[in-house]
Amino acid sequence: MTEKTQEKTREKIEGKSTLSPRLAPGLYVTATPIGNARDITLRALDVLSRADLVLCEDTRVTAKLFAIHGIAAKTAPYHDHNAAEMRPRVLRRLEAGEAIALVSDAGTPLVSDPGLKLVREALDAGHNVTALPGASSVLAALTLAGLPTDRFFFAGFLPARQEARRKELAELAVIPATLVFLESANRLEAVLADMAAALGSREVSVARELTKKFEEVRRGTLGDLAAHYAEAGAPKGEIVIVVGPPEKRAALCAHEVDAMIENALQRASLKDAVAEVVSVTGLPRREIYARALELSGAK
Known part of the structure; x- marks a missing residue:
């Protein structure tokens, strides 16, 4: 065996081959x-x-x-x-x-x-x-959130316009999983407020500047963190929001559903009231819409 061959063999054994195959x-x-x-x-x-x-x-x-x-x-x-x-x-x-x-x-x-x-x-x-x-910022935020990770749904960025954002949140509300969003800092407070309205009082984690010097993870309920950022102002850095899954609820009776619809109709349009009740109850939209029409027509 030549000296050159011996050197190559030794380098391969040590995991340091000088050869760089394509x-x-x-x-x-x-x-x-x-x-x-x-x-x-x-x-x-x-x-x-x-x-x-x-x-x-x-x-x-x-x-x-x-x-x-x-x-x-x-x-x-x-x-x-x-x-x-x-x-x-x-x-x-x-x-x-x-x-x-x-x-x-x-x-x-x-x-x-x-x-x-x-x-x-x-x-x-x-x-x-x-x-x-x-x-991955998604997986990093999930591991730090302290929320269920056995099932999660990555929703990416929500629409910038509030009407479209609220509509999408109403659709996401019934998913039985932890929700993960990316968001810009300047919209954070508005997004959290819309989430609180559409998703209810769920646990949430807001992570920013992940793996960087000023990494911060703030946890609480959607309402609490919306109020915090309304007062503190927009934070710096890139944001990942992790929202806990909906609570499992016992089946609602017809009187309870009617009360929820009537309450929502007092505060919102028929369309928005239906979306709100659907997001909270998980019941079919067609069913809630038909009942809302009956109740609004009876007034």
């Missing part, structure tokens, strides 16, 4: 840190270092991460505004046998980030798609 062709969906730059896997660092191209939501953001970890890979922007133009180019490069990584600004791509259409088209074309799991 990555298998395909698309590598790679999670990056949500705050702390050290929250990245060894596998992700290896793939990002050896990829033929790294697609970034914002190349400037990714450049900072690469500078910290000494990565000199080629990058290109891939975001909502240029995705339609970029996808055919990326697919041609995959067809040519290249290894391409996809990252978002923070966390796991495709979770409220661009990339879904690229993954679908890559799969449809028969290309290998590999997930490199890692940091």
